[in-house]
Amino acid sequence: MIEARDLHKAFGTVKAAEGVSFIARDGEITGLLGPNGAGKTTTLRMLYTLMRPDRGAVLIDGRNVADEAEAVRRALGVLPDARGLYKRLTARENIEYFAQLHGLDAATTNARCNTLIAALEMQDIADRRTEGFSQGQRVKTAIARALVHDPRNVILDEPTNGLDVMATRTMRGFLKQLRNEGRCVLFSSHIMQEVAALCDRIVVIAHGRVVAEGTPDELRANTGEPNLEDAFVKIIGSEEGLHA
Amino acid sequence: MKFIHLKSPMLVVFFKEVLENIRDRRTMINALLIGPLLGPLLFIVLISALTDREVQKSEAPLEVSVIGAQYAPNLIESLRQQGLKIKPAVDDPEKRIHDQDEEVILRIPPDFAQSWNKGETSQVEVLHDSSHRDSGTPVERLRRMLEGYAQRNATMRVVARGLSPSVSTPLIVASRDLSTPQSRGGVIFAMLPYFLIMTLFYGGMYLAIDTTAGERERQSLEPLLVNPVARWKIMVGKLGATFVFAMAALCLSLLTFAFSGKLIPADTLGIQLHLGTYFIVLTLLVMAPLALLITALQTTIAAFAKSYREAQTFLSLLMMIPLIPTMMLAVLPVKPQLWMMSVPLLGQHLLIMKLVRGDVVTTNELGLCLGCGLIVALLACVVAALVYRSERLAISA
Numbered sequence: 311m312i313e314a315r316d317l318h319k320a321f322g323t324v325k326a327a328e329g330v331s332f333i334a335r336d337g338e339i340t341g342l343l344g345p346n347g348a349g350k351t352t353t354l355r356m357l358y359t360l361m362r363p364d365r366g367a368v369l370i371d372g373r374n375v376a377d378e379a380e381a382v383r384r385a386l387g388v389l390p391d392a393r394g395l396y397k398r399l400t401a402r403e404n405i406e407y408f409a410q411l412h413g414l415d416a417a418t419t420n421a422r423c424n425t426l427i428a429a430l431e432m433q434d435i436a437d438r439r440t441e442g443f444s445q446g447q448r449v450k451t452a453i454a455r456a457l458v459h460d461p462r463n464v465i466l467d468e469p470t471n472g473l474d475v476m477a478t479r480t481m482r483g484f485l486k487q488l489r490n491e492g493r494c495v496l497f498s499s500h501i502m503q504e505v506a507a508l509c510d511r512i513v514v515i516a517h518g519r520v521v522a523e524g525t526p527d528e529l530r531a532n533t534g535e536p537n538l539e540d541a542f543v544k545i546i547g548s549e550e551g552l553h554a
Numbered sequence: 555m556k557f558i559h560l561k562s563p564m565l566v567v568f569f570k571e572v573l574e575n576i577r578d579r580r581t582m583i584n585a586l587l588i589g590p591l592l593g594p595l596l597f598i599v600l601i602s603a604l605t606d607r608e609v610q611k612s613e614a615p616l617e618v619s620v621i622g623a624q625y626a627p628n629l630i631e632s633l634r635q636q637g638l639k640i641k642p643a644v645d646d647p648e649k650r651i652h653d654q655d656e657e658v659i660l661r662i663p664p665d666f667a668q669s670w671n672k673g674e675t676s677q678v679e680v681l682h683d684s685s686h687r688d689s690g691t692p693v694e695r696l697r698r699m700l701e702g703y704a705q706r707n708a709t710m711r712v713v714a715r716g717l718s719p720s721v722s723t724p725l726i727v728a729s730r731d732l733s734t735p736q737s738r739g740g741v742i743f744a745m746l747p748y749f750l751i752m753t754l755f756y757g758g759m760y761l762a763i764d765t766t767a768g769e770r771e772r773q774s775l776e777p778l779l780v781n782p783v784a785r786w787k788i789m790v791g792k793l794g795a796t797f798v799f800a801m802a803a804l805c806l807s808l809l810t811f812a813f814s815g816k817l818i819p820a821d822t823l824g825i826q827l828h829l830g831t832y833f834i835v836l837t838l839l840v841m842a843p844l845a846l847l848i849t850a851l852q853t854t855i856a857a858f859a860k861s862y863r864e865a866q867t868f869l870s871l872l873m874m875i876p877l878i879p880t881m882m883l884a885v886l887p888v889k890p891q892l893w894m895m896s897v898p899l900l901g902q903h904l905l906i907m908k909l910v911r912g913d914v915v916t917t918n919e920l921g922l923c924l925g926c927g928l929i930v931a932l933l934a935c936v937v938a939a940l941v942y943r944s945e946r947l948a949i950s951a
Contacts, residue, residue, distance in 0.1 A: 358780055361945055383782035390780065392948075394773030396570075398577040410566040411781040452777065 311336055311371055311494055312357060312463055318365035319352050326352035328518040334496040339489045341509035342498040349518040350498040351391050354467050358388045370463055387461035389469055393452035397441035404440060405455045412459040426454040431480060446477035464488055466497040470504060482508055506538045516546045563783040567791025571765055581760050585799055589756040590807035593749055598814045616695050619644050622662035629703060636699045651681050657692045658682045747906040748880040750807060754845050755873050757803025758796045762852035765792040767865035776948040786939040796849040804841055808834045828912040840905050843927030847898055850934035857941045879903045895919045896926035
């Protein structure tokens with residue numbers, strides 16, 4: 311479970327987050343939806359311990375990030391906005407590197423690598439150097455390495471960014487699989503269709519604040535709009551930065 | 555290729571950086587071939603070319619154009635006997651010297667014989683341009699021949715007047731060169747420490763940039779830092795890899811010097827260069843703390859820089875620093891004091907000069923150099939670790 315409590319973060323005079331609070335539960339896919347520049351990436355960075363909030367707290371499975379950063383990171387699988395690979399290592403070596411940093415033993419590393427490579431359908435590229443990988447192949451590798459330690463909680467920043475239709479379908483299937491395994495899945499997106507298709511719960515962020523929260527049905531009911539897209543526009547107050 | 559299974563995250567990072575960079579042919583060529591091999595070879599070719607020329611100049615027959623040779627046939631004969639080759643007179647000697655067509659020209663005035671016969675002081679002119687380094691040796695040789703002739707004639711004149719020759723030479727300056735063959739070799743090799751220190755800088759530079767600014771630019775630093783490993787441990791792994799590459803470059807460079815040092819015509823110069831195993835081992839030891847200091851500085855600066863290019867610019871500027879002790883020692887030949895060994899760069903510089911000369915390096919000097927070097931290097935590592943804790947480290951703008 312991932313819990314954000316009143317997160318504040320400012321860069322100089324720019325306020326990226328001004329009191330973000332929400333809960334992402336186990337066995338659910340939670341979507342963080344918002345226009346570009348709404349503070350999604352900054353919020354996620356605070357959740358996955360890369361940034362320290364100016365105010366507020368993050369709890370992962372009840373543990374405070376500020377007190378137990380390393381323990382929290384063991385319980386987190388993260389696909390950040392930056393998803394560069396080591397191009398002179400093979401896909402498998404990229405994954406193994408992170409497994410070793412997590413302190414997994416050789417047998418576990420091997421087993422997890424094979425499981426993920428199969429689940430992400432990347433057998434054909436696993437032992438190739440990642441230089442020259444397509445966007446989809448890169449994202450698959452980055453996800454595999456983020457999940458190699460079998461984390462309870464998964465945070466993904468715009469996971470389908472730059473993916474083609476087929477890769478996007480694979481990705482969605484994979485996220486659903488993670489949910490069905492009982493994990494807490496939190497991802498950000500500015501693409502409404504995706505959020506609508508995947509999420510059990512939606513958190514809408516605009517201007518560094520949570521402006522709405524609930525299941526897709528609740529959001530439709532609260533805004534009185536039968537169409538989810540119209541509901542979002544109503545919540546955010548403008549169509550700027552949203553993609554259908 | 556499988557990763558060897560490792561427990562410590564520092565070693566995991568270390569071996570991954572080493573593996574990744576060994577696979578990068580461009581880096582390998584840069585760090586381990588061009589720097590450590592080409593540098594020494596170039597240096598040695600340059601030195602031997604220079605010494606060859608010096609040797610040639612002092613031994614080859616000297617050819618000098620003489621104006622007015624007909625006015626002083628005895629003098630000319632004496633010069634010929636001393637091995638001078640007389641070339642015919644030239645027009646406009648000043649211009650020819652200026653244009654470097656001639657290095658030196660001897661001019662004998664028409665009234666030479668007249669004053670000579672009267673027993674007066676006669677004058678000859680040696681035309682040369684002292685701003686041309688090349689002319690030094692031939693001018694010196696010609697002058698020595700002329701002075702020898704003058705001295706002999708002075709003695710004869712004094713004797714002819716029934717006096718002792720010592721009357722006209724109240725003082726003789728005898729200079730005894732106390733430099734040993736080793737110390738003369740050291741003069742030639744005053745540049746050697748600088749070369750070796752530059753090799754350290756060059757050997758670690760690419761990796762320092764690649765593992766910090768480069769990794770951030772390739773967007774892989776953020777995922778890396780999300781792993782449950784303290785940032786300072788990641789930094790230590792990267793620093794370790796950079797350090798090993800710098801030391802490997804130095805080691806190769808030293809071996810190149812050891813093998814190619816034989817190309818220097820040391821015997822003809824009467825010098826001896828100590829580039830053996832003792833020199834290599836002690837130099838590696840003395841340089842180790844400096845290598846750590848340099849790689850820590852490089853890592854800090856590269857981590858601080860906003861981009862790969864900025865890191866490159868900063869690190870090129872950092873490479874100016876080792877010039878300071880080299881310049882200082884070249885301009886002000888200071889006597890090495892014990893305290894100087896405690897100054898990083900300067901200490902290494904002085905100790906390597908001592909080693910190549912074959913001087914004894916005392917335990918005090920070595921201990922001070924290693925101890926202080928290590929303390930400063932560890933401080934630099936702490937600074938690098940602090941920079942790594944910065945929040946903006948991972949985030950590329």
